[in-house]
Amino acid sequence: MRKMIKQCVFVTAAGLLGLNPALALDVSRYPVLVELVEIMSQEDGYPREELEAVLSSSKIDQQIIELMDRPYESLPWHRYRDLFIKESRIVRGVQFWQENQTILAAVEKEFGVPQAILVALIGVETHYGTRLGNRRVLDSLVTLSADYPRRSKFFTNELRTFLNTARRENIAANSVLGSYAGAIGIPQFMPSSYEAYSVDFNGNGRRDLVNEMEDAIGSVGNYLKVHGWTRGEAIFAPVTEDLPDAARDLVSKRSKLRHRTRDLADAGVVFDTRGGSDSAALFFLQQKSGKDHVVGYRNFYALTRYNTSINYAMAVTELSMQIARRMGG
Missing domain, CATH: 1.10.8.350 (Bacterial muramidase)
Known part of the structure; x- marks a missing residue:
């Protein structure tokens, strides 16, 4: 420092x-x-x-x-999404990934956090270190x-x-x-x-998150791993059918893993359970018309330890998917 x-x-x-x-x-x-x-x-x-x-x-x-009293995270999802899922941010994310491929690969190997997530999180936080x-x-x-x-x-x-x-x-x-x-x-x-x-990811004897990209990316990986990120697990699964009445009381405004995944399925919530954690949260994203329900797994919860907003974690996840798609992943 x-x-x-x-x-x-x-x-x-x-x-x-x-x-x-x-x-x-x-x-x-x-x-x-x-x-x-x-x-x-x-x-x-x-x-x-x-x-x-x-x-x-x-x-x-x-x-x-x-x-502090009017944070972006308080916006409905459809408005919050528009702030971050933009063509310019996706294009810059691809460039950032290409410029830092060696570091990103090393951090993924060390901490198990996908390169796309590392890129997207820094993209949301500081527009890839530029702000x-x-x-x-x-x-x-x-x-x-x-x-x-x-x-x-x-x-x-x-x-x-x-x-x-x-x-x-x-x-x-x-x-x-x-x-x-x-x-x-x-x-x-x-x-x-x-x-x-x-973390001092480049091994030069100091932890510098301002000037050294190796330390910055490595520290994001370390933070997420410490807060529960699990290598290879899914992040979330969209609910693909309307919720039955019996499941409506299971919906939360937070990402805390309140339910066993199989209990959500047994309650009639229809979603892809493959690759997810044993525990999960059920929440919704506010669209212009209606709500989209989502099951968040352990890795989604880890993202909300970085910022407690569900909107934030979903923006990082969706941005990572868009950037990975452009990278051919």
Whole structure:
């Protein structure tokens, strides 16, 4: 991660050294930040004055709150699909695959995740590594910790991880750029995921998800494998006939594997059970007119550990199928 400070997604923080006090964030106004300073200074050994200075160099950005409250994933499937299943993204996916074939093949061999899935996921996240985000991660995480009560606990933990990592790696925390939610790099890992699941796939002694495609692709493979991806299993199966009344109560709005696959079939749900996992979820995709029901297997659930949205996992899956078809797979 040390190398990142020298590259395109990191900007110099020199201008912040002379920060106008009138522009500094008043940490004392935000109980969550006050508590975080106490915890990190006592438990993590982070010098109090240094930590307060870093937090003071951030800002609360209300636009981030607005973006969190209207995520793309809340759109109905037919509208969400149109954002990602585009000819331009399919064509660029084929190019990305061709440019990174050796890496993709090595990651598939190591972790069992198909190359098409690796390509499509990065395509959805950052348009194949070309759009990494232009917001300061510190601002995003401070805003969501201090001023977004609904998920404050989650983002405060992410902020703590981010600050400790930046200090350990001697990186200016207020120089790192990423998404409005605080995600970093080509695969858009949150700080805790960066710490837990990123890998040094090219073996150069560092885990760099911003500048090194080998590490980025390898880390996606590792993340999915750790979260249950199983080599060779199917991802989903469309339901091919109307649901019987007895099966309607089995439908969920989430991808959690609530049912045994054979129980769904016994309840009259008609789908292809070949190649799927023993457990499954039954959910629907909202089309312009009506709903398409789908059975999601263990590998579909693994994709929703990356992003909990069913729409997201389906977009990655469908994009992967389209790209693989163009590649002749």
